[in-house]
Amino acid sequence: MPYKNGTNGILDEIFDQALRGPRIFRNKSVLFHDHIPQRLLFREEQVIRLGHLFSSILRNQRSSNLFIYGKPGTGKTAVTRLVLNKLIEKSMNTQQRVRASYINCRMAGTEYRVAAALARDVDLKVPFTGLAVKEVFERFKIKVISEKLPLVVVLDEVDALVSRYGDDLLYGLTRMNDRTLTIDVMVVGISNDVRFKEYLDPRVLSSLGEEEMVFKPYTPEEMEKILMDRIPEAFVDGVVLYEAVALCSAISGSEHGDARKALDLLRVAGELAERIGSIHVEARHVHEAQEHIDQNRVVEVIRSLPLHSKLVLIAALQTLSTGLGRVKSMHIYSKYAAFAKDFAGRTLSTRRFYGLIKELNVLGILDRRIENFGRRGGRVTTVGLSIPAREIRSALMEDAVVGEIFQSK
């Protein structure tokens, strides 16, 4: 579509349409993951139970540690944060001060960063790096003991921490309730992985698992009611058609009852409807939203890949363009090695190359299989594409270095 006055003209038309076009959203933010609603449908039981557990802390008594598990999008984080926020609010309105720390271990990334986040939540200054984890934890412990304030620590996606760094930090936290230390620390561990408990040291398991909570997936009917509950706050009255809500519930219901997926679909469907000037959010917008989310994910993933992963992808594209459906990974490696030498100045080892192929497979871009060709051929990795070559190529073209390779070939 040609625009007058170049970029300025494009922006004028976009902004004018936003001002003139029909209004779809009232408050879009309630459809984002980080929004914590005032009430959580179908989770009243969990809210009440967690409230009872947290209330001991408010009475300055030691509370049982808690382990929460359930699949993604079942409300674990929302319930915990809702009750935690209420606890903090209550403690501020009364004389009973409570310290609370919520840390997402996957977002934090490393054991050091989790320890540093704990320390910062009790108002300690901790550098980004340079100290031993034990040192940071020791400073945190000294501060907590000196303050004598009850503390609630919520470690979300705790499996990401334990699977990579072991359970030393968890052990240290659960040991803080030792009778010789006169402080009350409640540890709440949240995990998507039920088997996570198998990796824990029995001492940590017996302490962390004093109480357990399981969050079951939402049924499609429950999901529909949750969406209906958010719609009056999120959208202008009468904008969202029932067919769109039913479809969002059905799609997310088929993916283990993930409420986050349902909210994403509804939000993106609303954005698409708004963009084309529609006065309603319809089922067709939900279908488009699903495609849009999948496509955007691929483009974003490829765009954010490091240079050598992009070079491996180009090598795979070029090797596969010979017409074969699948190729041996070593054929891709020789092509990659030539690109890497010319455009990156060095070539990664085959071991690292296998790692990159595996990562691209996990990301859903390459299809990696291990096949056996017997005594002559041995056991090799063969590679195909998981998504159309043109999609990969167009995402890769955005990179200056990689675009140059395409132009030079």
Place this chain on the structure above:
DNA sequence: TTTCCACCGGAAAATGAGGTCC
């Protein structure tokens, strides 16, 4: 049944850049 191929992949070590502490 054994041998052999051509990698595969786990574990540990190395690297280099960021930092703190004394």
Place this chain on the structure above:
DNA sequence: GGACCTCATTTTCCGGTGGAAA
């Protein structure tokens, strides 16, 4: 300024793999 720390990435080492061929 030197010892020591984290962290992400990469390399090195070496035992493992599984099915066709011998």
